[in-house]
Amino acid sequence: MRNKVVELLTKVLKVDINDDSSSETMPEWDSLAHMRIVVMIEDSFNIEVEDEMLPKLNSLGSIVKYLDNKIG
Amino acid sequence: MSTSRMPVNNADQQVSVLVCSNVTLHPFDEFLENELESFNVKVKIANFDNVWMDAEVATTDFVFIHNDILNLTVDYAARFTDKDYSASLASHFESRVSRLKQSLQRVNAPKIISTNLAGTALCLSHAHHNVEEMCHRYNSAIGGLTNSVLNFDQALADFGLVNSLNWSGFYRFTAPYKHDFLQYLAKLVATEIKRQIIGVKKVLVLDCDNTLWGGVVGEDGAKGIKFDDSSPKGKCFNEVQKLIKSLSALGVLLAVCSKNNFEDAAEAFAQEALPLTMDSFSCVKINWEDKTKNIEEIAKALNIGLDSFVFLDDSSFEISNMLSRRPEVTSLQVPESIFSYPNFFRNQVLPLFNLSSITEEDISRAIYYNSEKQRTNVKAEFDSKEEYINSLQLEIHIKNNDLDSVARIAQMTNKTNQFNLTTKRYSEDEITALVESNNVNVFSGSVQDKFGDSGKTILVIVNDLENKVAVLDTFLMSCRVIGRNLEYAFLDAVINDLKQTGFEQIRAKYVKTLKNSQVQDLYDRFGFICDKETENVREYYLNLAEYTPKSTEKIGIKYEK
Numbered sequence: 001m002r003n004k005v006v007e008l009l010t011k012v013l014k015v016d017i018n019d020d021s022s023s024e025t026m027p028e029w030d031s032l033a034h035m036r037i038v039v040m041i042e043d044s045f046n047i048e049v050e051d052e053m054l055p056k057l058n059s060l061g062s063i064v065k066y067l068d069n070k071i072g
Numbered sequence: 073m074s075t076s077r078m079p080v081n082n083a084d085q086q087v088s089v090l091v092c093s094n095v096t097l098h099p100f101d102e103f104l105e106n107e108l109e110s111f112n113v114k115v116k117i118a119n120f121d122n123v124w125m126d127a128e129v130a131t132t133d134f135v136f137i138h139n140d141i142l143n144l145t146v147d148y149a150a151r152f153t154d155k156d157y158s159a160s161l162a163s164h165f166e167s168r169v170s171r172l173k174q175s176l177q178r179v180n181a182p183k184i185i186s187t188n189l190a191g192t193a194l195c196l197s198h199a200h201h202n203v204e205e206m207c208h209r210y211n212s213a214i215g216g217l218t219n220s221v222l223n224f225d226q227a228l229a230d231f232g233l234v235n236s237l238n239w240s241g242f243y244r245f246t247a248p249y250k251h252d253f254l255q256y257l258a259k260l261v262a263t264e265i266k267r268q269i270i271g272v273k274k275v276l277v278l279d280c281d282n283t284l285w286g287g288v289v290g291e292d293g294a295k296g297i298k299f300d301d302s303s304p305k306g307k308c309f310n311e312v313q314k315l316i317k318s319l320s321a322l323g324v325l326l327a328v329c330s331k332n333n334f335e336d337a338a339e340a341f342a343q344e345a346l347p348l349t350m351d352s353f354s355c356v357k358i359n360w361e362d363k364t365k366n367i368e369e370i371a372k373a374l375n376i377g378l379d380s381f382v383f384l385d386d387s388s389f390e391i392s393n394m395l396s397r398r399p400e401v402t403s404l405q406v407p408e409s410i411f412s413y414p415n416f417f418r419n420q421v422l423p424l425f426n427l428s429s430i431t432e433e434d435i436s437r438a439i440y441y442n443s444e445k446q447r448t449n450v451k452a453e454f455d456s457k458e459e460y461i462n463s464l465q466l467e468i469h470i471k472n473n474d475l476d477s478v479a480r481i482a483q484m485t486n487k488t489n490q491f492n493l494t495t496k497r498y499s500e501d502e503i504t505a506l507v508e509s510n511n512v513n514v515f516s517g518s519v520q521d522k523f524g525d526s527g528k529t530i531l532v533i534v535n536d537l538e539n540k541v542a543v544l545d546t547f548l549m550s551c552r553v554i555g556r557n558l559e560y561a562f563l564d565a566v567i568n569d570l571k572q573t574g575f576e577q578i579r580a581k582y583v584k585t586l587k588n589s590q591v592q593d594l595y596d597r598f599g600f601i602c603d604k605e606t607e608n609v610r611e612y613y614l615n616l617a618e619y620t621p622k623s624t625e626k627i628g629i630k631y632e633k
Contacts, residue, residue: 039245
């Protein structure tokens with residue numbers, strides 16, 4: 001799961017992703033990028049992200065954790 | 073192959089595209105750049121609140137406009153059954169489009185590519201007539217703005233609404249499309265941009281067996297091949313032949329390139345029920361030679377570059393052979409299932425040719441090529457080229473700022489590749505602006521000789537600069553009159569005119585492309601002096617006082633101010 005998310009984030013953000021990667025640490029992770037990340041998560045895992053989760057999916061860790069709970 | 077990846081337009085130039093849409097299209101910009109990787113394209117997505125304003129002031133080479141019906145206004149999707157509201161919105165868009173049209177009446181205005189407005193996403197089951205009316209009015213307006221309107225209904229239909237729309241994306245981010253669909257849309261837009269950069273195709277080269285008719289004429293005999301309504305597959309070939317015939321009526325040149333015994337194929341073509349005959353083709357190569365060799369001979373006979381060629385064949389061997397050895401030719405394979413062949417032809421082959429802006433010259437082009445055959449025969453009788461040219465009784469009729477020929481002039485700038493010094497492409501609106509401008513002279517020449525009229529085929533656009541210096545913005549000559557030294561007589565006349573108007577110096581430029589190497593030293597031949605040279609651009613000047621006419625043959629000039 002982690003690998004898949006890293007791959008996805010790299011594709012959108014075009015920089016190296018590590019455990020600290022989040023919208024707070026990276027200038028590339030702006031609101032447009034965030035939109036694309038959410039859309040890609042929904043597309044690739046065929047799920048619908050809950051509204052209240054939207055702002056929380058702002059780091060590698062939180063996305064992996066969310067997906068593990070949801071479909072893992 | 074490195075050559076096929078190089079842009080055919082000005083080699084050192086970047087092409088810029090501004091995307092104006094009323095919905096969020098990211099990452100469409102990346103998709104489009106990937107699709108156009110070989111062209112050095114920069115794509116920018118404008119803010120979606122300002123579609124029309126951004127398009128009006130765009131300084132890019134292309135503007136892509138896409139409006140989705142879901143987000144026309146804040147609440148159109150909720151109020152589409154309200155007839156009056158629909159109608160007032162339609163009027164609003166009509167006036168926006170006409171404002172944009174006005175703002176584009178300027179030199180160097182971007183080329184507009186747009187989608188049509190599709191109602192499908194709003195009311196799939198019962199296409200409400202308000203929406204249809206709205207779309208119709210919008211699309212009529214936008215259709216008058218540009219020649220390249222992409223059929224968005226068709227794109228949605230190809231992909232399916234379920235696979236295209238992302239409703240959560242729409243309500244959260246105003247981003248209604250799935251990425252796969254955006255990728256597909258990028259492909260469509262890229263195809264159109266490529267078409268405009270490279271220029272449209274001019275020649276369709278066709279195989280015979282299982283491409284023009286079903287079966288193999290060498291084995292099944294002329295009576296055994298399928299091309300008419302008596303069999304289901306025959307219907308398909310019949311339809312394709314009629315489509316090919318309609319292309320020819322629009323000025324596309326046809327050629328045959330087939331491995332067959334000539335007599336067998338001739339017998340097949342001689343049958344009355346066959347829509348196409350041998351005479352439909354400007355060049356016929358029916359033999360057992362390699363097809364890449366044949367197609368080169370066709371290119372030579374028609375004097376048209378291979379990258380203006382489309383090659384259609386049913387054999388995967390022939391297609392891959394052509395693709396690998398002549399990559400500049402657009403090679404397409406007839407689909408395996410013949411029943412999808414007519415649809416394939418309509419959607420994949422027809423769009424490669426320019427069907428939107430047909431001029432009178434297009435329709436009579438085949439006639440020019442026939443008189444060219446006669447000229448070639450006569451040429452052999454003379455010892456020197458000068459003697460031959462004098463015998464033709466050539467005459468150039470020059471017009472300055474001819475408003476009646478705007479369509480043809482714009483077309484020449486878009487189609488001419490070989491004898492073209494700067495390869496600048498202009499739309500009809502741009503040419504109109506140039507013709508009407510006080511600071512620009514557009515000299516166009518029609519050529520005739522004793523074998524016939526070759527039509528408007530030479531063009532020089534001159535920009536006036538300060539201090540009595542004129543700039544040759546464009547100098548081009550259609551390939552069908554190349555080789556008769558007309559360029560000397562024509563430029564002599566233009567220079568003479570400029571001299572009389574009071575100009576003292578001319579500046580000119582040669583901008584290298586993949587196709588125009590035959591004129592790389594043209595200005596040197598005229599005695600211009602090169603004062604700046606980079607890899608792809610050579611700049612020249614000429615002092616008019618020192619100029620002596622260069623034309624040595626008997627070529628009559630008729631000049632109309």
